[in-house]
Amino acid sequence: MIPAVIYARYSTDMQSASSVEDQIRLCAERAAREGMAVSQHYADHGISGASLMRPGIQQLLQDAMAGKFQVVFAEALDRISRDQEDVAAVFKRLNFAGVQIITLSEGAISELHIGLKGTMNALFLKDLSDKTRRGLRGRVEAGKSGGGNSYGYDVVRKVNAAGEPERGDRKINEDQADIIRRVFNEYAAGTSPRVIAKTLNAEHVPGPTGKTWGPSTIHGNKDRGTGILNNELYIGRLVWNRLRYIKAPETGKRLSRLNPADQWIVQDVPHLRIIDDDLWQKVKARQDATSLGKHDKSKAAGFWDRRRPRFLLSGLIKCGCCGSTFVKISQHHFGCASARNKGTCENKRTIRRDVLESSVLNALQHRLMDDKLLAVFCEEYTRHLNALRMAESGNRAKDEARLQKVIRELDRMIDAICDGVPAERVKDRMIALEAERAEIEKRLEAEPKEEKPLLHPSMGERYRQGVMRLREALADQDAPHEAVEILRGLIDRIVLHPSSEEESGFVMDIEGDLAGILSLCQTSKKAAGLSPDDLMQMKLVAGVGFEPTTFRL
Known part of the structure; x- marks a missing residue:
């Protein structure tokens, strides 16, 4: 079957x-x-x-x-x-x-x-999107919510006289409203969003998502109206259509875009006001002053006011205690973001950027491609690749067999017409067979007939040489960007666990992309003969990538 x-x-x-x-x-x-x-x-x-x-x-x-x-x-x-x-x-x-x-x-x-x-x-x-937006706009213009809910409010559930649910009504949650007033007052008094977030977390106050507070939850983005301090609903103004969302074609993730101000729908909802105008204006004045200080070139900008450069391992370093990202906390050091910004992690240790980068490069070059483990991988990969080739060969054999059958059936129909059978009786069948024949031939032409080369026996040494060349390229100020991107492509993440043996040391796990390693081993595309699809298949074979390489810092 x-x-x-x-x-x-x-x-x-x-x-x-x-x-x-x-x-x-x-x-x-x-x-x-x-x-x-x-x-x-x-x-x-x-x-x-x-x-x-x-x-x-x-x-x-x-x-x-x-x-x-x-x-x-x-x-x-x-x-x-x-x-x-x-x-x-x-x-x-x-x-x-x-x-x-x-x-x-x-x-x-x-x-x-x-x-x-x-x-x-x-x-x-x-059409569904357009109809949904029309319905939401009508609801907003009636002073109701256009979807979702904001911190500080509860959804009101009720039905109309016909027994149908009425949606879009909200009421103030007094407990959360007290937290909002506290956040506004503390910020207006000069307290930073980071300190406010750490204090709320220390008091075990749930954040808007039911989890912990973070600085960005409070300060958000002023232009986009995000964050506690920028939500105009707290002063009784309902703003809808400030943002539009589109999906990235490669990832399918939704990305927000700011709409022109003349496309916003604004309605007054005074019964939802939580913050008075005086406090709101104090907060806006401090935000404006902070923004001006960051962009005033005549002032000596501090570390946090400068645009930070992209470092070799930025965004790849994770805390082994809580899973948060390690971020730049000073000019030369990385530290756990949750420990610093939220106070929810006990990992207060830091690590110098140059020490971390050097350790990672040494691990990639000298400790990753163990010859014995590499031999096992090459054997397993070759076996899997051969199985895929057999499956492809089986599909090709089926196409070739079907093609011969179609050709024989066409020949029989031609012979029948020559023997006097009316062409109208077999015309439709011949057209269908000709179309199938053309489709099979096109598919066979597209399939590669030659066998692809297996992994090179000196792949481990090629990999080490590739990392060495990348290290040399990183030192070249003329073209460091490409080298950084290639090297970052080898690493999925770096997990730093506090060492129990050393007071300030770490145990580091490096997890990486096997496809990137194999591509780095190639001396040239022509010599290797491996396409992007091949590399993706290699990654699927190996799961998430190579097993973590662990060593102490």
């Missing part, structure tokens, strides 16, 4: 977890009628179809490339994705892997479905 799998998804617009089970049941019935054996189910619960950043669909694509099945069943094409570009990408990858998509709504999916349904789904998302 042909191996098949099922993909199901329900999104937040459906609000029904049972939808996944319903989709799987219907698809399983269809697969049984087709005489196919369903080996696995893939599902994404409560995730929008506007992005491919979903664990279920990503695992399906990975297993498809490994040759684990030949058919994917789904309720409809929009269950796989509503984005036209993403639908085309999934179809292309599955088609390359020799996997067919069959949906209950459209049947066997072809290029025609991808173009037509993809466009329809994209238009559906756009």
